[in-house]
Amino acid sequence: MSRETDDLELKARPETDEDLEDLALEENYELNPAYVPMVVDALDRGDAERLRELLGALHPADIADLMGFISADEREELVTHLDAETLSEVLADLDTEIREEILEHVPSALLAQALGEMESDDAADVVDDLEEDKKAQVLAAMPEVERAAIETTLSYEDETAGRLMQREVVAAPQFWTVGQTIDHMRRESGDLPELFFDVYVVDPAYKPVGACPVSHLLRTARDTPLAQIMEQVTEIPVGMDQEEVAYIFNKYRLISAPVTEPGGRLVGQITVDDIVGVIQEETEEDILALAGVSDAGRDATLFGIVRSRLLWLVLNLATEAVAVGAIAFYQDEIAKITALAVLMPIVSSVGGNAGTQTLAVAVRALASREMNASNAARIIWRELGAGIVNGFVVALAMGAAVTVIYHQNWGFAVRLALTVGLALVANIFTAAVGGILVPLALERTGRDPAVSSSIFITFLTDFMGFFAVLAIAALILL
Structure with a gap:
């Protein structure tokens, strides 16, 4: 029986929560395409009860994914069926473009309530996407402490540790014992961060002097001073670029790290779940940048896509116009030997692919800090050596092919093969x-x-591909 038939039968009978959860996602955790029309149908019929059942079977991250598969009008209707807690988690996972669109239709009171459920860094990101008038309304509807935390986070530069951190931390003075720390966390459980891994040990000036992993605390005797078991801490300056923060987390295999202001005072923490998002964001930016485009999400407009790509295409057109100058300079040679016109694009294309390979390796090495002044010369010589070896191997293969194709005139075929081989x-x-x-x-x-x-x-590769073939042909074939 086909999957579509199973879906139809399942829709025809009352589902249990387990049925809907099984139907909602594919085995690879992608949203089941058959589930989207079911949600749209419930929206069209205004069936709020059915919609609650369908959304209840989804994780908030899956609801955020669902938003990208339905229209803007359907998103506007769907968001009204989310409670504040679910809305807070969905907003944290949404693509920026879709989130900005949805925020226009969320009532200020509901949004303020949802922001109160979020960690301070995620809440600040959402508030930053709001129009100024609605931002003022939402902040005015929030409790003073939460509002101050968001405003402080927004005061830091975008894509820095200050914008990435959450202000909620667990800190303890270094003279406390393990028992005192655990008792304090139990008493103040309502004020603890939703997710934390370390208790930061601070001095009287509230500067971090160490950290105690929670797992370590739970295995240690209650009367043990924190100063005896704390570990060295890696501090993150509040103004550090988020890409640098991700590098530090990866290098030192951190789960969390304290964020400090210029005077050294503890102001927040960054956890590994934040860094995963940064790494994904920076990787996507680099991949798109290599192709000369900006991010084009599922809801990107035609004008936005054209605007992001046209400049690079025009620049590429200008550089190619210079490259084909080599063809114009040797056009008489091409007229005499038409085979050159057939073979030049091959030489140019192979060179372009070789350049892309080397470029990808170099950009990755720079991004991952694997190449610096201490080893740059060795890596450069290695890549140049690889270029020479690959060039000769490809030249031999291409030369053999040219000789076979033009074998009717053996002398010409050999000289043409030598020309193309040297050009490669x-x-x-x-x-x-x-x-x-x-x-x-x-x-x-x-x-x-x-x-x-x-x-x-x-x-470079197009110009050299054209020029090398024609210049060498002028010496060998003419």
């Missing part, structure tokens, strides 16, 4: 040089090597 060696070597040196040069000048390197590499 030159272009693949140029690709290796450009692929490693261009991103290094951009990084040295303070520019993002992922953003514009591909344009330069395409220009």
